[in-house]
Amino acid sequence: MKTYSISEVAKILNLTVYTLRYYDKEGLMPFIERTSSGIRMFKETDIDALRIIECLKSTGMPIKEIKNFIDWCSDGDSTLQQRYNMFIERKATVEAQMEELKKTLELIEHKCFYYETALEAGTEDIHKKNKIEITY
Amino acid sequence: MKTYSISEVAKILNLTVYTLRYYDKEGLMPFIERTSSGIRMFKETDIDALRIIECLKSTGMPIKEIKNFIDWCSDGDSTLQQRYNMFIERKATVEAQMEELKKTLELIEHKCFYYETALEAGTEDIHKKNKIEITY
DNA sequence: TTAATACTTAGAGTTAACTCGAGGTCAATG
DNA sequence: CATTGACCTCGAGTTAACTCTAAGTATTAA
Structure with a gap:
């Protein structure tokens, strides 16, 4: 079974x-095996596990909470419910984040339009009722 | 014209x-006026500006870059192009973030399904070809 | 066999974004 | 006129997530 060095994995996962x-120091990789001289050997399944970690991280989950999940995985079937709950909860937060982002995008698109027309006019003043105000 | 105290604004913007x-210390609020005794008085337009700041922040923009934008706003029409470019760029990053989140959501939904079936079976083993491996 | 290269650890340093404490001012109320 | 509560500044402290350095070990290539 092929294994990867730490620098190879770094490249793969960016x-x-x-x-x-x-x-590893934070306990997110208890599954990584070592050579007799202590060098980490990453298996394909280890890289997959790291992809899950990256996925959780991208939902804004802090590393300490990700560690809880990793610990539950090591604990076996008795923690299946917790892990399920965790993913259900994550699903909800990601959906909320997508809603947030949608609103953000709308505001930004509005600003794109605002500056497009201001550029055409050569001045921002066309958007101001009261020309003394500065609009941010 | 009604103004708001800092604690009122904090409540409004959460x-x-x-x-x-x-x-303010970081230069994001050069527009806030003060009473003669130095107390900040927020106008409606100031709160709107803060909403834009929050919007940029939610795209992952660091505060120093937001400050650049605020400075451009104070500089007037000569910076219209920069500000337009900035929002176009932000639009692109938000769209990329939404794509990222979509992939994240798919993986999470897959994991929800994984744990749902594992819970039904009472064990994670049903997902493993080789029952010795641990799947994270 | 020696040089280069990639790995190891422990622990210190960095950065961003807050978060707070100390000490002070100011306006209103009993 | 003293107290209360909300405001102020300055600067220190916190936290998360890296990021790096130093000192050392192991493997390969000439």
Whole structure:
């Protein structure tokens, strides 16, 4: 079974070796095996696990909470409910984030339009009722 | 014209007074007027400006870059192009973030399904070809 | 066999974004 | 006229997530 070095994994996942070692130090990678001389050997399944970690991270989950999940995984079937609950909760937060982003995008698109017309007019004043105000 | 105190604005925008003062310290609020005794008086337009700041922040823009934008606003029409470019760029990053989130959501939904079936079966083993592996 | 290269650890340093404490001012109320 | 509460500044402290340095080990290539 092929294994990967830390720098190979860093390249694959677009992370730095520092970050990977930091994750290991924080207990996010209890599954990584080592050579007799202590060098980490990453299996394909380890890389998949890291992808899940990255996925959770991208939902804004702090590393300490991700560690809880990793610990539950090591604990086996007795923690299935917790893990399920966690993903259901994550699903809700991501959906909320998408809603947030949608609103953000709308405001930004409005501003794009605002500046487009201001550029055409050569001045922002066309958007101001009262020309003394500055609109941010 | 009605004005608001810092604590009122904090309540409206769901921020702390500490955060608002921090933004001011960082130069994000050069437009806020003060009473003769130095107390900040927020106008409606100031609150709108803060909403834009929050919007930019929610796209992941660091405060120093938001400050650039605020400075451009104070500089007037000569910076219209920069500000337009900035919003176009923000639009692109938000769209990329939405794509990212979509993928994240798919993975999470997959995991919800994974744990749902595992819970029904009472064990995670049903998902494993090789029952010795742990799947994270 | 020696040089280069990639790995190891422990622990210190960095950065962003708050977050707060101390000490002070000011306006209103009993 | 003293007290209360909301405001002020300055600067220190906190936290998360890296990011890096130093000192050392292991593997390969000439």
